[in-house]
Amino acid sequence: MFSNQLHKIPSASYVIEHEVSKKKEDAFREWQLNISKAASQYDGYLGTDVYPPLEAHQQKWYIIMHFDDPNHLADWLRSRDRQDLVEEGHKTFQKFKITFYRTGLERWFLKEKAASPAWKQNLSVLLGLYPTVMGLLFLQSSIPWMNTLSRADAMLISNFLSCFLLGWIVMPFVAKLFKFWLVPAGQASNANTLIGTLLIVCALMLMRSGFVLFG
Numbered sequence: 631m632f633s634n635q636l637h638k639i640p641s642a643s644y645v646i647e648h649e650v651s652k653k654k655e656d657a658f659r660e661w662q663l664n665i666s667k668a669a670s671q672y673d674g675y676l677g678t679d680v681y682p683p684l685e686a687h688q689q690k691w692y693i694i695m696h697f698d699d700p701n702h703l704a705d706w707l708r709s710r711d712r713q714d715l716v717e718e719g720h721k722t723f724q725k726f727k728i729t730f731y732r733t734g735l736e737r738w739f740l741k742e743k744a745a746s747p748a749w750k751q752n753l754s755v756l757l758g759l760y761p762t763v764m765g766l767l768f769l770q771s772s773i774p775w776m777n778t779l780s781r782a783d784a785m786l787i788s789n790f791l792s793c794f795l796l797g798w799i800v801m802p803f804v805a806k807l808f809k810f811w812l813v814p815a816g817q818a819s820n821a822n823t824l825i826g827t828l829l830i831v832c833a834l835m836l837m838r839s840g841f842v843l844f845g
Contacts, residue, residue, distance in 0.1 A: 642703040646693045648723040655682075658722040662693060665715045669695060672709065674702025689724075750812055750826075757830050758800040762792050764841050 650658045666678040676696035683690055697703040706712060719726075766788050770776045776784060805812060811826025
């Protein structure tokens, strides 16, 4: 069985997109299991997430491999074991593409589906950022000593709290809530794309109305 569990936020991950014909899917599954077993023997390996095509007519598989830091990831990528397995894998997949992730916003979306479109990621971040910033503004205005701080100090504290809340609480929740929507461009149905977009836009408008009413 492949691992589809959600890992803790790793320091280094990479996504591999494979194109696999239907008649070679069983061979590809066996090959992927072998390469995951080989990677597990290297320091820092955290796990592998395997996402098969969502639709019957699609051929793209997304594999996310997690390591605890970039150096351990580099050791695996440079290893002879991996090179030999990749050469062997060319018998089962037509082509592949690798994308590396080490820091940044993309870590919130790796845990759901690989390579979500940038506009979906940005809209999701807006959904999490807007209420977080507004909530902190209301909190700041209600604490007397915060109002005595300089603008620079108040902004520093606000930004620190925003980053903490977004990174560890808000965005993981948003990414989980919209996992049906945060899928690679080639795997998203038009209905899901429309529904998810409308839900986010409506949520933003409702929050805006609430903040205006109580602000």
